[in-house]
Amino acid sequence: MRLRIVITTALFFLVLAATVLAQPAGPGNGKRVAFVVGNSAYQGRLGELRNPVNDATDIAARLEQLGFEVILATDLSLRAFRASLLSFATAIEGAETSLFFYAGHGVQVNDENHLIPVDARIDRDRNLSDETITVNRIVGLMNQFTETSIVLLDACRDNPLTSDIPIGGQVDGFGRGLARVRADGGSYIAFATAPGNVAYDGEGRNSPFTTALLNHISTPNIDIRLMMADVRRDVFAATQQRQLPWENNSLIGRFFFDENSALQRLDSNARSEVEAWQAIANSNQREDYSAFLQAFPDGNFASVASLKIGALEQAEERASAAQSAFVLARATNTEDQWNNFLETFPEGILADIAREELQDLQDDLERNRMTLEEIHWRSIEPSRSAPDFQMFLSLYPNGEFSDLAEQRLEATLRAEEIVGALTDGASPEEVSDVRLEREIKRKVTQIPVQFIQYGLNALGHQVTDISGVLDAPTRRAVRNYQATIGATQSGRLTPQQIVDLLLSAAALGDSHALTATGIMLTSGQGLRKNEEMARQWLDRAADQGNGLAMANLGILYRDGLGGERDLSKARSLLTVAVTLGVEGAEPVLRSLGN
Numbered sequence: 001m002r003l004r005i006v007i008t009t010a011l012f013f014l015v016l017a018a019t020v021l022a023q024p025a026g027p028g029n030g031k032r033v034a035f036v037v038g039n040s041a042y043q044g045r046l047g048e049l050r051n052p053v054n055d056a057t058d059i060a061a062r063l064e065q066l067g068f069e070v071i072l073a074t075d076l077s078l079r080a081f082r083a084s085l086l087s088f089a090t091a092i093e094g095a096e097t098s099l100f101f102y103a104g105h106g107v108q109v110n111d112e113n114h115l116i117p118v119d120a121r122i123d124r125d126r127n128l129s130d131e132t133i134t135v136n137r138i139v140g141l142m143n144q145f146t147e148t149s150i151v152l153l154d155a156c157r158d159n160p161l162t163s164d165i166p167i168g169g170q171v172d173g174f175g176r177g178l179a180r181v182r183a184d185g186g187s188y189i190a191f192a193t194a195p196g197n198v199a200y201d202g203e204g205r206n207s208p209f210t211t212a213l214l215n216h217i218s219t220p221n222i223d224i225r226l227m228m229a230d231v232r233r234d235v236f237a238a239t240q241q242r243q244l245p246w247e248n249n250s251l252i253g254r255f256f257f258d259e260n261s262a263l264q265r266l267d268s269n270a271r272s273e274v275e276a277w278q279a280i281a282n283s284n285q286r287e288d289y290s291a292f293l294q295a296f297p298d299g300n301f302a303s304v305a306s307l308k309i310g311a312l313e314q315a316e317e318r319a320s321a322a323q324s325a326f327v328l329a330r331a332t333n334t335e336d337q338w339n340n341f342l343e344t345f346p347e348g349i350l351a352d353i354a355r356e357e358l359q360d361l362q363d364d365l366e367r368n369r370m371t372l373e374e375i376h377w378r379s380i381e382p383s384r385s386a387p388d389f390q391m392f393l394s395l396y397p398n399g400e401f402s403d404l405a406e407q408r409l410e411a412t413l414r415a416e417e418i419v420g421a422l423t424d425g426a427s428p429e430e431v432s433d434v435r436l437e438r439e440i441k442r443k444v445t446q447i448p449v450q451f452i453q454y455g456l457n458a459l460g461h462q463v464t465d466i467s468g469v470l471d472a473p474t475r476r477a478v479r480n481y482q483a484t485i486g487a488t489q490s491g492r493l494t495p496q497q498i499v500d501l502l503l504s505a506a507a508l509g510d511s512h513a514l515t516a517t518g519i520m521l522t523s524g525q526g527l528r529k530n531e532e533m534a535r536q537w538l539d540r541a542a543d544q545g546n547g548l549a550m551a552n553l554g555i556l557y558r559d560g561l562g563g564e565r566d567l568s569k570a571r572s573l574l575t576v577a578v579t580l581g582v583e584g585a586e587p588v589l590r591s592l593g594n
Contacts, residue, residue, distance in 0.1 A: 033092045059210060060101075099149075228245065373399050454512035478491050554572075
C-alpha cells in the first residue's frame with residue numbers, strides 16, 4: 001500500500017483529461033513469442049517444488065522446435081520476474097501470437113490470481129500486490145500487443161497458505177487453487193486443474209499436466225482445443241480422476257502449434273483442383289503453391305501458381321536485402337545509415353520501424369546535448385525566488401550558467417527588497433509575482449514523503465524504510481540534512497528546503513529525485529509550471545528504468561503537454577510502466593485503446 005500512495009498521488013497531477021482512442025490492433029506478421037517460467041526454489045514456508053524448472057525447460061525446448069521465439073526464466077525473484085516480463089513486453093510488440101507458460105506456486109485472493117516469485121514473503125496479512133505478479137497483468141499485456149494470446153498455467157499446486165481452506169471456500173479472501181480468468185477476444189487460457197482445485201507436482205521429471213502437454217503439443221494439424229481435450233483425458237487418467245484441466249476460450253478461428261499447410265489444404269483425394277486452388281488463392285506462402293503444383297502439375301491453375309512462386313521469390317529476395325540493410329543500420333545506429341536505409345526501402349514494416357529508430361536517435365542526440373546543469377537552469381530560469389538561484393550556484397559555482405544565475409539572484413533580491421517595503425513604486429505586478437512564487441513554494445508540501453525519503457538517501461542521509469511517513473528515523477535524517485546546509489535542525493523541512501533537497505538529489509542523477517522534479521514542474525508545485533522541462537527531467541529518470549517517470553512521461557506524450565503529441569511513444573512508456581507494476585498506469589494505457 002505504501003507504493004500505491006506515491007504513484008496515485010503523482011499520477012493525479014497528470015491524469016485529469018483522459019481521452020479514449022479506439023484503435024484496433026493491426027494484423028500480425030506470423031511471429032510467435034513465448035514467455036516460459038518455472039519456479040521451484042521457494043524460500044521459507046512455501047517450500048521447494050520438485051518439477052516446475054523441469055516443466056519450463058522442457059516446454060521451452062518444445063516451443064522452440066515449433067517455431068516460437070522463447071524467453072525462458074527459472075527460479076525468478078520478484079525483481080527478476082518484473083525484468084523478464086519487461087523483456088517479454090518488448091519481444092511481443094508486432095508479433096501475431098504470444099504465449100505464457102507458468103509452472104510454480106500461485107494463489108487466488110479475492111478472485112484475482114497471483115503468481116508467486118521464489119523470494120516472496122507471503123502470508124494472509126500481507127498485501128500480495130507488493131510481492132507477486134498477477135495473471136491479469138500478463139494477460140492484459142498479451143492482449144494489448146497480439147491477436148492471439150495463449151496462457152498455460154501449471155500453477156495450482158497446494159501450499160501452506162491455503163491447505164486448510166476447503167475447496168471452493170475462502171478465508172480472508174484467499175482460496176485454494178486459482179480463480180477463473182476472463183478471456184478476451186483472441187485468448188485461450190488453460191489451467192492444470194479446475195478453478196478452486198489443486199494440481200499435483202508429479203513424481204517423475206514433469207507434472208501430470210506438463211507431461212500431457214509435451215505428449216500432444218507437437219501433433220500436426222490439430223487445433224489447440226482438440227489438443228487440450230487429449231491433454232485433459234491424459235491428466236484425468238494419470239491422477240486417478242483427481243485432477244481435471246480447465247480452459248477458457250475466446251479464440252477467433254483455429255490455432256495450431258504445428259500446422260502443415262500442404263497437408264491441411266491440399267488433400268487431392270478429397271478435393272477437386274478448383275477447391276484446392278480456392279484454398280490457397282490468397283496465400284503469400286511459396287510452399288502452398290509448390291504443394292499445389294505437386295498435386296496438380298498439369299492443372300488449369302498450374303501456370304498461375306508458377307507465376308505466384310516467381311513473384312514471391314522476388315519479394316523474399318527484396319525482403320532479405322531489406323533485413324540485411326536494417327541489421328546494418330541498427331548496428332551502426334547513425335543518422336546517415338538510417339536515412340540511407342529509408343531511401344532504399346521506403347515502404348514496409350521495417351521502414352516504419354526505421355523511422356521510429358531514427359526519431360529516437362535524433363531525440364537522444366538532442367537530449368544528450370543538454371546537460372543536467374542546463375536542464376536545471378532552464379527549469380528555474382522563470383523563478384522569482386532568490387533561494388532557487390542561491391541553491392543553483394551552490395551546486396554549480398563555476399558552471400556554464402553561473403554568471404546568469406548571479407545576475408538573476410541580484411535582481412530577485414532587489415525585487416524582494418522593493419516588494420517587502422511596499423513603497424517606492426512597488427508595482428501590483430511585482431507584488432502579485434512574489435505572492436505567486438510563495439504559493440508555488442507552499443504547494444510543494446503536497447509532494448509525497450517517499451520522494452523526500454529517496455532524496456535524503458541520495459544525499460547520504462539514510463532512511464532505511466521508505467515508508468511514506470515522517471517517522472522518527474526520517475526526522476533524524478532531515479535534521480542531519482539541515483545541519484549540512486546550516487539551517488535550524490527542526491526535523492521538518494520548509495517548502496524551500498524540500499525544493500532544494502530534491503533538486504540537489506536530481507543534480508546527482510537520482511532517478512526518484514529526477515521524477516519528483518518532473519512532477520513539480522508538471523504540477524506547479526515548488527517550481528513554476530513548465531511541462532517542456534518536465535519532459536527533460538522525467539526522460540532522464542525513465543532512462544534509468546523508473547516506472548513512475550515512464551507513466552508520467554507517457555501522459556505528457558499522450559496529451560501533447562510540453563511538446564508534440566506522440567501516442568506511439570506514450571503507449572510504449574505506459575506499457576513498460578504497467579509491466580513494472582506502476583499502480584494507476586494500466587487505466588491510462590487502456591485510454592489509448594489498442
